[in-house]
Amino acid sequence: xxxxxxxxxxxxxxxxxxxxxxxxxxxxxxxxxxxxxxxxxxxxxxxxxxxxxxxxxxxxxxxxxxxxxxxxxxxxxxxxxxxxxxxxxxxxxxxxxxxxxxxxxxxxxxxxxxxxxxxxxxxxxxxxxxxxxxxxxxxxxxxxxxxxxxxxxxxxxxxxxxxxxxxxxxxxxxxxxxxxxxxxxxxxxxxxxxxxxxxxxxxxxxxxxxxxxxxxxxxxxxxxxxxxxxxxxxxxxxxxxxxxxxxxxxxxxxxxxxxxxxxxxxxxxxxxxxxxxxxxxxxxxxxxxxxxxxxxxxxxxxxxxxxxxxxxxxxxxxxxxxxxxxxxxxxxxxxxxxxxxxxxxxxxxxxxxxxxxxxxxxxxxxxxxxxxxxxxxxxxxxxxxxxxxxxxxxxxxxxxxxxxxxxxxx
Numbered sequence: 407x408x409x410x411x412x413x414x415x416x417x418x419x420x421x422x423x424x425x426x427x428x429x430x431x432x433x434x435x436x437x438x439x440x441x442x443x444x445x446x447x448x449x450x451x452x453x454x455x456x457x458x459x460x461x462x463x464x465x466x467x468x469x470x471x472x473x474x475x476x477x478x479x480x481x482x483x484x485x486x487x488x489x490x491x492x493x494x495x496x497x498x499x500x501x502x503x504x505x506x507x508x509x510x511x512x513x514x515x516x517x518x519x520x521x522x523x524x525x526x527x528x529x530x531x532x533x534x535x536x537x538x539x540x541x542x543x544x545x546x547x548x549x550x551x552x553x554x555x556x557x558x559x560x561x562x563x564x565x566x567x568x569x570x571x572x573x574x575x576x577x578x579x580x581x582x583x584x585x586x587x588x589x590x591x592x593x594x595x596x597x598x599x600x601x602x603x604x605x606x607x608x609x610x611x612x613x614x615x616x617x618x619x620x621x622x623x624x625x626x627x628x629x630x631x632x633x634x635x636x637x638x639x640x641x642x643x644x645x646x647x648x649x650x651x652x653x654x655x656x657x658x659x660x661x662x663x664x665x666x667x668x669x670x671x672x673x674x675x676x677x678x679x680x681x682x683x684x685x686x687x688x689x690x691x692x693x694x695x696x697x698x699x700x701x702x703x704x705x706x707x708x709x710x711x712x713x714x715x716x717x718x719x720x721x722x723x724x725x726x727x728x729x730x731x732x733x734x735x736x737x738x739x740x741x742x743x744x745x746x747x748x749x750x751x752x753x754x755x756x757x758x759x760x761x762x763x764x765x766x767x768x769x770x771x772x773x774x775x776x777x778x779x780x781x782x783x784x785x786x787x788x789x790x791x792x793x794x795x796x797x798x799x800x801x802x803x804x805x806x807x808x809x810x811x812x813x814x815x816x
Contacts, residue, residue, distance in 0.1 A: 411602045417618035418590035432598025433761040435495030437768035439591035443559040451566015454487040462523035464516040511612040542646045550648035550811045558628040588621035595768035597760045627703035635810040646813035650708030656700045672696025690717045732799035736792040
């Protein structure tokens with residue numbers, strides 16, 4: 407992709423950089439191709455626990471020193487865990503680029519996980535779990551994973567369970583890292599006004615001597631999908647609903663067309679079909695959206711909304727009606743054109759965010775070993791036909807194949 411430069415260290419860690427001359431801020435991150443799906447049953451929640459514990463001490467820094475290292479120069483240090491990735495990232499004024507890079511390398515590869523901090527952070531994560539439980543719009547999305555990916559690690563909550571978190575030890579963290587660390591599946595990503603040669607020099611200074619390591623990790627896809635419907639009583643005032651099923655994996659040629667279809671159905675635009683039908687025309691919800699998440703070997707899509715219990719049946723009926731229209735009525739020439747233009751505009755605007763672009767580069771290299779340019783993506787979008795979208799709707803949006811999870815007020 408134009409403007410993006412890549413480099414590989416002898417230990418296998420890859421570097422990707424995009425120099426942007428019109429910004430004073432640099433965004434950098436270290437992304438590891440491991441996540442909650444790579445945990446063994448007794449390790450559930452351990453990837454996320456490591457994300458927290460990485461900030462709690464290294465041989466050269468205490469927890470307080472790690473927190474202050476970038477804050478005192480106006481920078482930000484953060485991290486996140488997904489089903490397939492762990493990422494440590496920072497944003498700083500470009501003169502502090504080296505400071506941020508050194509810190510990221512330190513917490514990623516040198517954390518010592520002090521015993522007292524393990525006990526303290528255990529309580530923090532249990533509080534985080536309680537917070538998610540008290541937020542039904544978040545909890546239902548996590549719980550819906552378990553419906554779609556039953557008896558598979560993709561269906562487990564990234565936070566783990568109270569039982570697993572309460573049992574974690576320092577040795578568990580060390581074992582998980584030893585089992586899953588693979589320097590050939592790590593990317594350092596960077597966006598900012600920094601020459602590529604300088605980036606390479608700094609990366610080599612702090613990451614070249616990290617020992618090369620390989621992992622024998624093998625990811626197993628879910629064996630099968632079976633539609634399931636579940637109703638759970640919760641201490642809430644509205645009904646919370648998730649509807650969806652499995653979908654295409656990252657490398658599937660249908661991935662981008664299906665993303666377009668789901669964007670038309672319930673994407674961020676106020677003119678999505680679900681928003682128009684359920685909110686604008688009938689006033690049954692405050693918000694309703696649909697999303698599609700592909701993984702390396704599978705994927706899923708879902709619709710999420712909240713409504714008054716008395717409106718639940720009508721809302722579900724309107725959603726099924728919109729899905730039926732997608733299956734039975736091909737888009738007109740104008741509708742197809744507008745759908746493509748909207749998606750291309752959304753993608754172009756998302757690329758304007760340098761931090762999100764930095765994270766996207768790392769993830770793309772780890773997942774598909776390339777970074778597609780906007781022009782390449784636009785070219786793919788322009789070839790999608792109305793017939794193709796209708797065929798995808800008939801394959802993955804059939805009413806009888808959908809799973810449901812409903813939270814109802816007690």
